[in-house]
Structure formats: C-alpha cells, structure tokens
Amino acid sequence: PGAASSSSTPTPTPTPTPTTVPSTTTSTTVGGTSSTPAPTSTNCPTLPSSITLKAISKLPDPFTFVADGSKVTTKAQWQCRQQEISQLFQRYELGTLPPKPSSVTGSYSGSTLTVNVNNGGTSISFSVSVQLPSSGTAPYPAIIAMGGLSIPTPAGVAVLTFNNNDMAQQTDSTSRGKGKFYTLYGSSATASSMMAWAWGVSRIIDVLEVTPSLKLDLTKLAVSGCSRNGKGAMVAGAFEPRIALTIPQESGSGGGGCWRISDAMLAAGVNTQTASEIVGENVWFSTNFANYVRQVPNLPFDHHLLAALIAPRALLVIDNTGIDWLGPKSVWGCMKTANKVWQALGATANMGVSQVGNHNHCAFPSNEQGDLDAFINKFLKGQNTNTAFVKTDGANGLGFVDSDWVDWSVPTLT
Numbered sequence: 001p002g003a004a005s006s007s008s009t010p011t012p013t014p015t016p017t018p019t020t021v022p023s024t025t026t027s028t029t030v031g032g033t034s035s036t037p038a039p040t041s042t043n044c045p046t047l048p049s050s051i052t053l054k055a056i057s058k059l060p061d062p063f064t065f066v067a068d069g070s071k072v073t074t075k076a077q078w079q080c081r082q083q084e085i086s087q088l089f090q091r092y093e094l095g096t097l098p099p100k101p102s103s104v105t106g107s108y109s110g111s112t113l114t115v116n117v118n119n120g121g122t123s124i125s126f127s128v129s130v131q132l133p134s135s136g137t138a139p140y141p142a143i144i145a146m147g148g149l150s151i152p153t154p155a156g157v158a159v160l161t162f163n164n165n166d167m168a169q170q171t172d173s174t175s176r177g178k179g180k181f182y183t184l185y186g187s188s189a190t191a192s193s194m195m196a197w198a199w200g201v202s203r204i205i206d207v208l209e210v211t212p213s214l215k216l217d218l219t220k221l222a223v224s225g226c227s228r229n230g231k232g233a234m235v236a237g238a239f240e241p242r243i244a245l246t247i248p249q250e251s252g253s254g255g256g257g258c259w260r261i262s263d264a265m266l267a268a269g270v271n272t273q274t275a276s277e278i279v280g281e282n283v284w285f286s287t288n289f290a291n292y293v294r295q296v297p298n299l300p301f302d303h304h305l306l307a308a309l310i311a312p313r314a315l316l317v318i319d320n321t322g323i324d325w326l327g328p329k330s331v332w333g334c335m336k337t338a339n340k341v342w343q344a345l346g347a348t349a350n351m352g353v354s355q356v357g358n359h360n361h362c363a364f365p366s367n368e369q370g371d372l373d374a375f376i377n378k379f380l381k382g383q384n385t386n387t388a389f390v391k392t393d394g395a396n397g398l399g400f401v402d403s404d405w406v407d408w409s410v411p412t413l414t
Ligand code: MCU
Pocket: 226, 227, 228, 229, 250, 251, 252, 253, 254, 273, 281, 326
C-alpha cells in the first residue's frame, strides 16, 4: 500500500495557545468552541511554538504537560492539559480548527436543516437531513450521523445526517482541499478532512442553538459514524464539547487505534493499517502529519489522548475483534489505556469499550445491543444504567499487556 511522502525535516505549524482556564463564571475557547468551564481559575503552561520532539516508545503520559514537564494533579489542570493536547493534534496530525465564523445562520423546514456560514465575505450553505423519532416526547435527544448512521436507530432519538463528504471530500489522496469547507477557508487550509467535518458538526450545533422550532434537547447530543466516518466521529467528539456522547464504530487505526500499537502489530506480521500507509491512502490527516509517520514515537501524543479530549464526557467505543486491518489489538489497548483518564477524573463509567467479532465491517452485531442501549439510555435519555464496561471478546485480551505500553501511573485528580 501507498508509501507516505516523508521529509526528514518536520515543519510544525504553530497554532495559538490559550493560556488560561477561566473560573466557573465564564467560558473559554478551545479551537473556537466554548468548552466546559473549569472548576477553579488556573494558569495553563504555554506550549512553545517550536517543540524539540523526543522519542517516546510507550503511550505518552496523559498527566504530564509537554509545555514544562509539570504534572497534572487537579481537574482544572486537566482542562489545561486538554487544551495542550488539542493544540498538539492540530499542529502535528489534524490541522487547524478555525473558530466559529462571523455569521452562522440557518433554518429548518420539511426535514431539512439548512446551515449558512459567511466568513469574511465568502459564503457556503449545507443541508442536514433530520429524521424525528416516531415515539418519545420533545425535546428529543439527537444523534449527528457522520455520513449516515450505522448503529441501529434508538427509539425516541432524532437522527441528523451530516453529509461529511460534501464538507470535505475523502475519495482518495486527490481529495485534499476539496469540499465546502475549503471554499470558505481556501484549498490550502491546513485542516484535514476530519477536522473540516468536526468544524461542520460545530456549525450544525450553532444553528440548532438558534432554531427552537426543531425541538431537540441540546444537552443530549451524540455523534456517531462507522469506519472512516467513525474516525471522524471521534474527532468531532474530541473537538466539540457540546457533544454529550461520542460513539465511534469500527474506526480502526486513525480512530480508536494508537499509531504506536498499530506499528507494532505490523512489525509482528499482522496486516494492520499504520500511519505510514494511511497518509498515502486518503486526506483524513493533515499534510504535516506525513512528516512524522515514519517516526511515530516522536509524536508527543497517540490516540488514547485524542479520546482523552472527550473526558469526562461520554464515549462508547464500538469495535470489531475480527478484522486485522482495523488493528483490533491497537484499538483495544489504546482505548483501554484512554479509560485511565476517565478513572483519574472519577468518571470511569462515562467511557466504555465493546469489542466483538464474527460480523462484517460496520454490521452492528445484535450481541452488542445491550452495551449500546446502556450508553444511549444513560446519556441521551437520563436513565440509570450500567455503563462501566471495557471489554473485548478477543482471546487472551488480544495479547495487550499494560506494562508493555504504559509506564505512568494514574493520579486521582482533585
Ligand atoms: C476503517 O476505516 C477505513 C480504513 O482506514 C481504510 O483503510 C479503508 O480503506 O476503509 C475503511 C473504511 O472506511 O471502510 C468503509
């Protein structure tokens, strides 16, 4: 499979770094969207515009700042660390997420939500198809379906289908810079297709906030997608704090998988997708990422930290044990490790992993329905369910051993 273009001189693209997390009375800005206020006022270490990368062979420590090597000991500091992780992903892997543009308007009519965006004189408009539930009572919870819903539609939940390909194409490596996002920001915008989709999800929510005629409960929004769109769902959940529940399905390497573990799987002879392969296949990642795919240990993060941008909000990782290309051991180990962040936050049950084999790619197996229902019923319907599970049906935990990949301890954040 396609070799990545690679250069020996990485060229990081600096992005602005927020320096403070304000108190409970104000909200801050992370990548252009309002985030949950921090419990206390805290100064955040500033990420330098140029970082000397050093090889980290195991999964990088979620609880140590890259900026100054200090430790995360409080929940307020965790919010600072999330800002840092957000900047790192934008800089090295996904490109820059633009802030909310000056004008975002919309309308709802005949099952279609129209979103109009103007940025400095250039405009785009895109449509979202809305399927309201036939049961339940308004205001309804809703799932934003990245390219279509691949899990069974839950009763009483609206489905908003986002045509992500229209926002940013993902046909193959020639799709770079194509789609409505790039009409607005230019074809050389650094945002990868997945970052452009995340931006689009945020604009949908902007319009929902000013469209009360569409009776949705905006505190109960989920995002889901499968495979490439599962990677996209995870990125959208990571960068949009107004999403309450993120459900990536069979997202594989580049989603729930960690680059380091996927590389190790390939080295062990398993035909697994790696960073080196993926940058030649499609435009899900930024052009800058190609500079790092042959030196994955130099990345100051891995995808356990992409998931950790969601914490303590809810995340259910639905995965498939049976397809080597998806890197089942990588997704299992990476997401099992990500769960430690929810543990540190005292929110273990907000993050679940359900990995089941013996089904086709993106064909949701009926024996996973209970796991899905538990998360939907708790986070979209306010019920009291058991969501404290991190499980695989793979033999012997797929051979993933914590101590091979984790050399840091899990604090209890205060
Ligand atoms: C799992 O997602 C991708 C995978 O990364 C690609 O290598 C493959 O071509 O397509 C998968 C997919 O999106 O399948 C629908």
